[in-house]
Amino acid sequence: MAWTPTIPDGGAPLYERLVAVLRADIVSGVLAPGVRLPPQRDLAYRLGVGLGTVTRAYVEAERAGLVSAHVGRGSFVNAPAEHRPYERDGPINLAQNIAAQAPAGARLPEALARLRRRPDLLEHLTYAPPAGHETQRRAGAAWLSRTSSYESVDWRRLICCAGAQQGLALALGAVLSPGDVVLTECLAYHGLKALALHSGWRVRGLAMDAEGLRPDALEEAIRATGAKVLAVLPTLQNPTGRIMSRARRDAIVAIARKHDLTLVEDDIYGAYADGAPPPFAMLAPERTFHVSGVSKTLAPGLRAGFLVVPAAETFERVLDAVRVVSYAPPAFGGLIATQWIEDGSADAILAETRDEARVRMAMARELLGPAMETVYAETAPHIWLPMSELEAERLAGRALRGGAEVTPPSAPVVEAGHESGVRVCLGAVPDREVLRRGLEIVASALSSEVSERSRAVI
Structure with missing residues (x-):
């Protein structure tokens, strides 16, 4: 036809x-x-x-x-x-957590055409206010309210950032000095580790269970280190994909209030978890920095992130840091994100991205199911294969030699001796068939590991 x-x-x-x-x-x-x-x-x-x-x-x-x-x-x-590089060179990318780009890419030409016709376009060639233009801050607040369990976000406490990574840096920088301890999960986002190393903060990784960070481990670490800051990813934790229950979040909040602990909450994956409990920013708004953005839901190239701060005095301190580091958020990525949020395109992009993620998760279950940890959301953009550190390194090496690259097993490890494994990302590969080939390579590498362990038993 x-x-x-x-x-x-x-x-x-x-x-x-x-x-x-x-x-x-x-x-x-x-x-x-x-x-x-x-x-x-x-x-x-x-x-x-x-x-x-x-x-x-x-x-x-x-x-x-x-x-x-x-x-x-x-x-x-x-x-x-975007398909052709895989035909020519390099391993299949299962290492980076990038959402499928087709939904946003299909709408980009019209977004750019609309941008070109804006009567206020030239105004955005100069510096924006340090917190971002009001329209973009309002759009960011609306997006957070629509796509996560964070209800009634106050746009006046929201700062537009050059991605969630900058939001994380601004939040932690507002409450930490060189040499201070920041607590987090024993397996955590590699960007947090890199940020701490760059800033001179000491990172302490805490034991986890099926719901993520354990309250008893938090209590013990606070007593042992005197730490006053916890960086935590409670919804679709990176790399394990675990989701904290409401009871677990309430327990963390009680400990935070008892010890006057500041919470820096990363909610970048919140839009992928239906029915997740309320974020810490709702349960303990007086002490929580809430970090999110559109990199995992719309497109990372927009560099549109959002930081919601807990109090007015903190807001001004963070703005001082913005002026020093970047003076203002980038203009045009925020403009496109705002257009999409306001006209409903962002909701359509997210729906299509989640649909694609669901298909890819089913493919991962088919090929890697027995090795996978429990999947807490069928639209999650990555999976976790728990195993020993040695097994994880062997698997990553075998997969790379076979033509597929997974996240380096050491990347998320904050505290050795707790948990380990391999994160496999499902969204960066634009073609489903190439993704299937990559997952088959990982499955083959897993089979080789099992065979090798069997031969070692005499």
């Missing part, structure tokens, strides 16, 4: 919307490489649009590398650029 797309409504010119649909259908696989597009006159007739609209869309599509035009033969679909 000839390609007859449905062109969405929108403010962009009709030909740009047609190109956007073409791009989305190529990336998603609806149009396979080598497929011949309909003749321009035929497509114009079926869509009920002018021939000039289709002609201009085909010209723009060729200029963007989406299609190749041949005189007398027609226009043919090219392989998506």
